[in-house]
Amino acid sequence: MKFVILRNEAGKFWWRGVGNNNEIMAASQMMERKQSCLDSIATVKREAASAEIVDKTDEPES
Numbered sequence: 001m002k003f004v005i006l007r008n009e010a011g012k013f014w015w016r017g018v019g020n021n022n023e024i025m026a027a028s029q030m031m032e033r034k035q036s037c038l039d040s041i042a043t044v045k046r047e048a049a050s051a052e053i054v055d056k057t058d059e060p061e062s
Contacts, residue, residue: 001025003041005034013037017044 004016008030015037017026026044031037 003044005037005041007034015041 001020002018004018005013006016007013012030012032013034013036014030015028016024019025028037028040031040
């Protein structure tokens, strides 16, 4: 997996988590600063291994 940082025409930044098969696995929100992208990537890398999994697939739909 790799993180790809992108910039749109308005100058805002975001990242995508891209798998080894080049499929997008995750994406961030738009951010004003590139450093914010780098900081959020660092947070995802640090926290992902211990993240809780919440499975709501068996809950009735409302």
